[in-house]
Amino acid sequence: MNTLIIRVDGNVDIGTGHFMRCLALAQYWQKNDGEIYFVMNNPQSLEDRISLENMNLIKLEEVPASHEDALKLVDIFNELNGDWIIVDGYHFKSDYIDFIKQNDCKLLLFDDEGKLDNYSPDIILNQNLHAHNINYKSLKDYTKLLLGTDYVLLRTEFLNYLNHEKPIKDVATNILVTLGGSDKNNYSLKVLKAINNIDDDSLNVIVLLGSKNPHKQDILDFIDESKVNITLLQNIKDMPSKMEWADLAFSSGGTTVWELAFMGVPVIVGGTSHIEEVLIEGLNKNNLFKTITKLDEIDESNLTEIISEVIYDEKSRKVMSLDGKKFVDGLGCSRVYKNMIEK
Structure with a gap:
């Protein structure tokens, strides 16, 4: 052994x-x-x-x-x-x-x-x-x-999806927000607020939080007031099923990006740290995914505009899906x- x-x-x-x-x-x-x-x-x-x-x-x-x-x-x-x-x-x-x-x-x-x-x-x-x-x-x-x-x-749970084909809808109504296991700067709330500004009652959002996320109550308070249907899930064991559900993901620039690529999920990637900015440079050079190099430097209205553009652009999401699966087999x-x- x-x-x-x-x-x-x-x-x-x-x-x-x-x-x-x-x-x-x-x-x-x-x-x-x-x-x-x-x-x-x-x-x-x-x-x-x-x-x-x-x-x-x-x-x-x-x-x-x-x-x-x-x-x-x-x-x-x-x-x-x-x-x-x-x-x-x-x-x-x-x-x-x-x-x-x-x-x-x-x-x-x-x-x-x-x-x-x-x-x-x-x-x-x-x-x-x-x-x-x-x-x-x-x-x-x-x-x-x-x-x-x-x-x-x-991880092993992803390998059940080796031959998975991701359907791409006309409008990305199911949105997954996953900004790291800790998200100490609460970028999740910033993204949720931006999505909430989109005037579309067909949108459904799942926001994933790690078990030690210190901002859970702030996010729950916002969900109570939101116009969008938002579900908060914490400490998820079956990540692939949530990715399979998603028509679009908003992710930080770490390991999760490669999991989403494998699953064929179109992604908006937001940099939350210096090393993620480096990773995003690699994404940009290979024209993979929509990227925001520094999530802390973009204001809410511009963030809303970027997310809205991708939600209604079936063609770009289809390209993202196919390219992601090419890079991660x-x-x-x-x-x-x-x-x-x-x-």
């Missing part, structure tokens, strides 16, 4: 996207008789998801990304006779990665920006469209690059797993 150890964090500040893409690869390892150990500092609500997946959780007391953190991770790897370590998070720097490699651990690093001083892991995984434009410097001879959307990792986990086993 192969043992996979995953060092990742997830909370209101970091969000849950890093955890979710690690979970997708963990599920694939588990399906191939792997034993999974998540090593996390302050896992919060993610602890329940790990238990539901019948995977193991080791809670760290050490300061995240510190030398003590790295030392503890290597000890765990040795005690469990590990085969691979996965590290995912922007707070893990070159010295952390180098220490792990110096202790003879096989290591896969998720990297979205290419901003570390040097790179020593066995595999660098960047599943974004801008990945091929990054100049990964100071690479080791043994390091393998897995770049681009061929390596998008999708659902086989990313198998490709990454194969490269890890070959190593």
